[in-house]
Amino acid sequence: MSAKTDREHFEEYRDQTLAKHTILEKYIFAYFNIVKRTGGSNLVYIDGFAGRGTYDGEDGRPIPGSPLRALQKIASHADLASKVTTVFIEKDRHLYTQLVGHLEAFHSANPSIRKPQHQLGSFAPSMAQELDTLAAKNRTIAPAFVFVDPCGVDGAEFGIIERLLKSQDKAEVFLFFNIEGVRRILGLRDKMADTLSKLLGSDERARQLLQRVDACHTAAEREEAIVTFYEELLRTQTPARFVVSFRVEKEDRKITSHYLIHASQHPLGFAIMKDVMWRVGKTAEGKGGLALEQASSVPMNMLFTPEWEAVRQSILAELLSGMKRVSYFCVDLVQKPANRLCSKAYKTALLELEAEKRIVVMSKTGLLPAGDRPRLKGVLTLGDDYYVRLP
Ligand SMILES: C[S@@+](CC[C@H](N)C(=O)[O-])C[C@H]1O[C@@H](n2cnc3c(N)ncnc32)[C@H](O)[C@@H]1O
The missing domain is CATH 1.10.10 (Arc Repressor Mutant, subunit A)
Structure with missing residues (x-):
């Protein structure tokens, strides 16, 4: 995705962004309150695609983005304020400068929290460097919740997600999975660059996924093949056995825009995340669910919206x-x-x-x-x- 569209992302606050933020803030509050009992005195929150800190609201007023929402939750509880280290990574210099301004203002207004850390850079190499530095000191990362929220497919590298989950048994990942982007890349066939290989962790996996998708007959089957392939990779190649996906439909068409995927190593986190997602979900059946159906009047017959x-x-x-x-x-x-x-x-x-x-x-x-x-x-x-x- 170009720098221009990354920046444009913040010019409108959409219902699907609100849903993502609501899931994030409700879940991290529960997560940190559980791991603080067993995780020692240091916990970590990493926002790997932090953005500029705010969105433009319709009335011109700023609406908090994921960094400020997470900080607000952490600041709201004395125990979390003193124990959670926050790290924000952003690649675009212009957005990063705005982000730093918001982080500093938040810290001045909430001096009880640990000083937010920030880095201008790309998620995967920045995380790898951090894990290398710890490994050189014979240490590993503290219990960490990692939010991986790219606009497109680039940057959410499987290798680093796998390494992180393997290095800390309480680590969890919540990620934006751009299935539209994956479908587009698969359509390029032998002209696929290495973006998909990085998303899945190898060229071989990218080829396997292409074969599976080619064997499908309908668009719904292709979609299910893609998302279950990725879920299975998490379940089998990382210690995160508990994986749940929340489907987000486009606003104006009955096709999926993206999934929000949560990978946890613990049944309790998995159960809590499903409850959080279910309450945020809106399906045509009107019961809540693991989906935000925006355009549908008829539910899609898929695994993810149980009838x-x-x-x-x-x-x-x-x-x-x-x-x-x-x-x-x-x-x-x-x-x-x-x-x-x-x-x-x-x-x-x-x-x-x-x-x-x-x-x-x-x-x-x-x-x-x-x-x-x-x-x-x-x-x-x-x-x-x-x-x-x-x-
Ligand atoms: C969807 S926006 C993030 C929104 C933010 N998480 C929020 O909810 O407020 C994606 C951001 O990731 C940044 N970005 C894109 N590729 C990146 C990478 N490889 N590493 C770090 N940041 C990246 C973009 O500049 C953009 O600001």
């Missing part, structure tokens, strides 16, 4: 073998790497099935039907410690 009736049927099928604790769905199943549902989805479906008398909620001992349960904002609650069974 609601299928969710409900899967619960009924599980109950055929007998009564289950609510936590079986909302904790055990959601932490399985292949499960794309989240706790919020299971709870919503269980409550619907109860209202339709297709399941019975049993007490916490499982011996009697549950009596009156509390309501929260008028909605019946369902704790993880209740039981459910078929009537």
Whole structure:
């Protein structure tokens, strides 16, 4: 992507940018609060494609970009403010200068946070240098959350993501996967430059992906082939066994613009991220989901937007073998790497099935039907410690 379009990115604040920022800020707050208990006194937040710090709002007022949003979350909690080191990398000198101004102003207004670090440079070589420096001192990086947010396909190199995840077992990556760009590059066939090889980690993988895509018959199959290829690379070539993708549709056409992909090494992070994404998601079915469908009036029949009736049927099928604790769905199943549902989805479906008398909620001992349960904002609650069974 040219420098001009990178700069233009900040001239408009779109719904999809808000969705990305909301997922990021909600998740990192949960992530740092969990790892601070076991991660020692130093935690790291890296924004590898930091941008200029703000976007132009419609009314001319600046809207905070990812650097300021992350800093705000970190500053909002004394423990995080004192423990999290933040690092911002930006390649474009003009955007970098603006970024530094915002970081310094934020730090002056919030002196309790660690001084934000920043670098003018490219994500992959900058990260590699940092990891080399640590390795030379026989050290490794502290628990790190790394945000990889390029506009295009360039720069999000698999090799560095793999190295990072391998060097720290609490490290996680949240990345913008530009499937439109990947489709375009695949269309160039033997004229593909090395961008795709870098994104996937080798020329051989780029060739394999091209073969898989060539074997597909429809656009939906091709899309699924691309995103599952990348997800599988993360699951098999890095220690991040827990990978979830959030699909973002274009604003004006029913085709996918990009995916937001989260790679974690821990089932809890995976379960929390799915819940965060689900609440931000908007699908034509109106239940939340792992997608932001902007143009669709009809849901796409894809892995990533589970059809609601299928969710409900899967619960009924599980109950055929007998009564289950609510936590079986909302904790055990959601932490399985292949499960794309989240706790919020299971709870919503269980409550619907109860209202339709297709399941019975049993007490916490499982011996009697549950009596009156509390309501929260008028909605019946369902704790993880209740039981459910078929009537
Ligand atoms: C989508 S924007 C980032 C937006 C920012 N994360 C936010 O949400 O506020 C991508 C940014 O990455 C920068 N960039 C592009 N290639 C890069 C690379 N290889 N390393 C670091 N920054 C890069 C661009 O100049 C642009 O500012």
